[in-house]
Amino acid sequence: MAVTEHGGGLPRGLPHLSDATLRDSAHMAGVEFGPEDAARIATLLVRTGVELVEVGMISGPSTKDADLILAAHEAVGPERCLTLVLVRDRHQVAKALAEAARLGVRSVMFSIPTSEEHAGLKLDSPSLKYLNALARAAITQAKEHGFHVTFSGEDGARTPKERLVPYVSAGFAAGADRFRLAETVAYLSPWQMEEQIASITAIDGAEIEIHSHNMLGMAVANSLAACRAGAEWISATVGGIGERGGNAPLAELLISLRIIHGDTRFDLSHLTELTEIALRGSQLGDAFQPGPTTPHAFAYELPGQLSQPAAYESVPPELVGNSRELRVRTRLTPALVGWALDESGIDVDVAAFTTWLIDRQERDGRGLLDRVQICKAAIDFLSL
Helix, strand or coil: CCCCCCCCCCCCCCCEEEEEHHHHHHHCCCCCCCHHHHHHHHHHHHHHCCCEEEEEEECCCCCCCHHHHHHHHHHHCHHHEEEEEECCCHHHHHHHHHHHHHCCCCEEEEECECCHHHHHHHCCCCCHHHHHHHHHHHHHHHHHCCCEEEEEEECHHHCCHHHHHHHHHHHHHCCCCEEEEEECCCCCCHHHHHHHHHHHHCCCCCCEEEEEECCCCCHHHHHHHHHHCCCCEEEEEHHHCCCCCCECEHHHHHHHHHHHHCCCCCCHHHHHHHHHHHHHHHCCHHHCCCCCCCCCCCEECCHHHHHCHHHCCCCCHHHHCCCCEECECCCCCHHHHHHHHCCCCCCCCHHHHHHHHHHHHHHHCCCCECHHHHHHHHHHHHCC
16 A cells, blocks of 8 residues: 555555446446446556456356456456455355356455345345354355455445444455445445444454445545545545445545545546546436436336335435436346336236337337336337
8 A cells, every 4th residue: 555644644545446337337227338338447447546447246147247347357457357246145156256257357346235234135134143154155265266355344334333343353254355344325424434444444454445325425535534544445436426326436536635635646637538438328428416416316227226215225315305216228127127017007927028128228229217118118018
């Protein structure tokens, strides 16, 4: 890590940066990047000085993100890339790691829910004992196969210290290289973030990363506060792209590091081009801005986020006069379509309709779909 004597209170020096644009974008409604975009974004990020490009997500065999992962590998090398691997059970992890190996992935980031609420939803058990055992098994298996391993605390900001610290300790004891605290639900002030991070940087040998969402407008502030407490990595995205108000925006973060901490390590000349590519890929144009009042702040394309919004939102959209909506282009699933048609009174074979709708979207290059448009499309399908 680069060490600085400049003021501003980063006692361990200036942070390393990773960028999650090519991964977190998959969670934002309507955002889809192709291989050419992935290669260009990865190249510009590395030229900017970002050390790790997080690209794609793997949950099992034949990941849909294979082309993105391979394009980024070709552009900047697999040693500069990291890929997220979902952790739900040991059998699923084995298949996901096999897929990662097939694609030439060298660094994985295990996404593991740590709060009782998220663990109960995604692991079917809030048990800390089960959580720790699952994380240890996944980390051990990945290290045995030669991967560099980051493991996360998904919803870590809301995970109490008495639950978080034993979990992080168990992960490092199993051989993990880094831990990422994910502020999945924007929840903490900078001073609270500093306290939360301090509880885990106190673990001997712990290398910590912070990944914040910007619903409260404090993702950059919380990221810098995490570094004050000893976090060595910050995860950001181009333009702050991401769901629930976006993530820590790369440009604002780099400028803050330069102005507040005298950090001149980064080439900022690529930031505008990066933002233009990201906005073009999002189909949101110049309208994309972070924060809770934007049209896309509470737009989702994952059925779990629509059916369990309280697990993902620190405030409901109605509180700021906004609304929750489905927005999707081609990442349609029967579960998502079923949610859209629920209470519509439309009786349709959901699986067949979903296949037809995906084909239509890809064939005709159609834009974003909301709930009303999916219902209208179902009526078109029934009339065939």
